[in-house]
Amino acid sequence: MYEVWKLCWTNLKHKKVQNSFIAIIIMLAALLLSTAVSVLNNTNRMYESMHDQSRGAHQILQLENGIHDPVQVHTWWEEQSGVTVSDLMRYRYLSSMSHAGEEILNVDLFMMDAPEGPFPVDRLQFVEGEEQSTPEAGTAWIPTSLAYSNDIHVGDSVEFKTDEGVIRLKVAAVVVDISYCSPFATSGRIWLNHEDYTKHMTLLPGEDKYMTGLRFEDYSQQRAYWERFEQYLGTPYLESVKDFESLSSYYMIANQVISFVMIFLAVVMICVALYTLGFTIADAILSNYRTIGIIKSVGLSSRKVIMAYVAQYTFLALVSVIPGMLVSNILSGTIVAGSMAYLNTGSSGMNDLLSVAGVWTSVGVVAVIFLSALLFANKARHVEPAQAVRYGMSEKEYSHQSGGTGTWKRKLLQLDTLPTSMIIGLRSVTKNIRGSLLIVLISTLSTAVLVFGFLFVYSIASIHGTIAKWGYDSADLSIRIDNPAKMTFAQLQEEVLSDPRVKNYSRYGDANAVVPIPMKDGAAVKQDTMGILLTVADGNYDQIGYENVDGRNPVSANEISVGVNVARTLGIQAGDTMDIYIEGVKHTLTVTGIYQAIANMSNTGRITADVIKTSNPDYGSAMNTTFMNLNEGTSTDSFVKELQERYGSVLGIASQASLVDEVFSQAVKIIVLPVSVMALLFIVITFVIIYSICRINMKKESRTYGIYKSIGMTSRQIRLSETTGILVVSGIGALVGIPLGLLGLPPLLNVILSDYGIVKVPLIMNGGGIASMIPLSVIAAGLGCWAASKSIQSASPRVLVVD
Amino acid sequence: MIDFRRRPCVITHNPRKEVLIKTVDLCKVYSSGHEQFLAAKSINLEVYQGDFTVIMGSSGSGKSTLLYLLSGLDGITSGEVMFKGERIDAYTEKELTDFRSNKIGYVYQSINLVPDFTLLENVAFPGYVAGRSKSEVNEQALSLLHQMGIGAQAGRLPSQVSGGQQQRAAIARALINSPEVIFVDEPTGALSQEQGAVILDLLTEMNQNNQSIVMVTHDIQAACRADRLSVVKDGTIDGILELGKYAPDQLKARENQIFMFMSGEER
């Protein structure tokens, strides 16, 4: 065995460039892959462990319309075994909160009448402030999602505007409230003392709403419970239910997108690594053909020769996977910590030193390298000593080479029109078809990744431009009436909306609805239902800029447009009709359009207020938001400022841009780091691969360079011509990479995001930015070649020729 | 005048000695592209234990080819090659590697040391392959290098020593596993007169210590060292000359004898 080790060690020691080159590629591939896997895994693990620890709800029933008796519903669930049920909690909605004089934009608050803690379901985890069974009078507990993003701490005071005035409460605790803490969420539960709730909330117009959380011992059994529950009710359950999938989805979305993209790229990179490995081993065997022959002639068996190669590359893989794994731990830790910050209680094991999944991934990488080394090194089996020593290659190849081939190449490079340096450069390119192919491949990939990465980040960062394609309105600003006692809609119309700068406006509200899901086969006895959230417009969807992927916006009292996931679940298309229960009343509506929306994973619908008014003529008073567009030439910001100064206490006014920023700045923060890391990795890989290919080639060609030098070419000329050749080749790669990045990779995003309600991710083509990505990999390639050719500089013709 | 008429092949069996290698109708065809070249034509040859056998012939006559075939380093096209009565051409890969490792040593025409190994490592490596203990092999390798007069260069890479020194290292490598026979292809070809003489003296001394040697050469001076001389021409054995043990004072006489033999006057 010693001889195998000796051989392996000599190869490791004497082929430093090739070996470090393989090592770096393996390291980066392991880094990407194990980062992706750890991010996915840790996100899930962290969420699940927090969900278990808090005894998180699987479903949350919101009884808001008085259709079912809350107590009766609550009691029925409490009687079931295998289900833990929270107290029946009273709440009201508020949509205004300010801290330190700053209005917090875009919030939907559940003002909760806190029951005695600790809660049996959705137990709060106290991050700041002392854990108590219930908040003291005059204080409130707020969720981490609101606290962290607005820098609110225990002891600060927060204000809530209501119809009756302003409530000021002191923050007594910041809590992780598992079901309402996800990133990108705009809703949160504010926990109030019972007296405070009674004092401030019950005075407000409207009725108390009720909420109860359900936690199943076995979540997969929930259908059976629901069947019995609806049997008991005698009707379908017509209020809203939030289920586990939607409660957890936003914890996962960013990391899932990132991880899937990363895994995809890592797999690509591993393929490149394997190809490179094959290339290098084949090259090592070819260039050592004679040596292998000698070694075999002293009696070393083929098996052992192969073993030496396999040992060499497995060793390299082992050595390089370790730093990859360590860095990936840091990287994935950072990514997870960033996106899961709201779950961080400071005590949980966020930064486990080694992620088990990461370790397994690395083991997998080593195994793959081992197997491919075995495959590629098999070439050495056929080395016949006498032939190897005589020809330095196999007899077959020898006889192949002595027959004339490759005339087209010679012809191509005889063109008198090309400058000499170009011909010299291209000569080495065509001579090394395999190496050149690898260069094209890697330039293509890295250009594609750079272009796609830029496209993705740029599109998220400038999401204002495509906001309607993410399911939001694209109005200039929104106005919410916080205090109807001081300002009615009629007054608003008179004072604000009639302003000559206002181009158009619509009023919006929302409503919960339940949709029966038609059973397949038509043999339905019992019906399944799904709860969806409806946007209700008194006005014009088109003006406010809502868009559809198919069909048009609803305009009349019997029309609806639905989100892609609703359409998918129901199996309907534009033009079909559907039954829907709104506030307990059944309507049959024609589907006019299908749209995609990231909010609520497209489990939503859009109707006009006329639909509800047919059964509830008073509905209009519940519509407290108005979206408006301004005439051209009017500055939205100054208009918003002006209104805020005049109506600050009764109206919530915000430009659409600032609302969008609020949600998506988080997203940008989360994705920028990993995408930049990936882009950087690919640039580094390009440099490393090209550097190494050039080094290998230049070693082989050193005799030729010696001859060039001895006939009077300068080193600079030789290096320039080599680099020119590489620039041409990688330029070809970059050209192929652009369409791949622009058209090939985006569908990947569509696949990942379609579960979240976005079937066609709206990307913004920014020509300048994309163009600026193209030269990056070509430059990296050129630099790689230039650096690799440094050895030509120092060597004298004698050294080059003798080598 | 040199007579190149083809002579019938002679098998002269010498009952005094044991047969080490024997070939029967050995043929080798090289094919390059669509061309085929018959480099060994129906060769019948015996090599005796303890002999210094020399194979002579002009360039391209097929000497190296024959040596590869005798040593089992190349596959044969037809016929038989027997080593101590065993068909080595029928060996499995495992038997063949064992054979190469333990029974023979080979010194190439083009020397062929492993460029990344030091001289010492080059010499010791076959010992490792044979599974011998590392320290014993290293010790022996060093003493062989000293014996060859290049002990001082043991730690250098082949590219850092002269051609003659490489040649001596290659011989040391062939000897490391105390093979039954060593094959030496043109050891003096690339060397100066004196360097060549040093190598030949080394080989002669080894042979006197009962080491069987098969050497290829086209140099008459080198051929003088032979106990037995086979002449190869156009891939066939053209004649065999029994000379008996060499002594330095016979050099001139032998030179003449061989020259005469080659010119065909003694046959």
Ligand SMILES: Nc1ncnc2c1ncn2[C@@H]1O[C@H](COP(=O)(O)OP(=O)(O)OP(=O)(O)O)[C@@H](O)[C@H]1O
């Ligand atoms: N692959 C091959 N294809 C065709 N012919 C070959 C091949 N290899 C060798 N030959 C021919 O076989 C013949 C014998 O070659 P060999 O190397 O045995 O000659 P040699 O006697 O050792 O010559 P030298 O003294 O120059 O070393 C030569 O004529 C050579 O041209």
Ligand SMILES: [Mg+2]
């Ligand atoms: Mg020869």
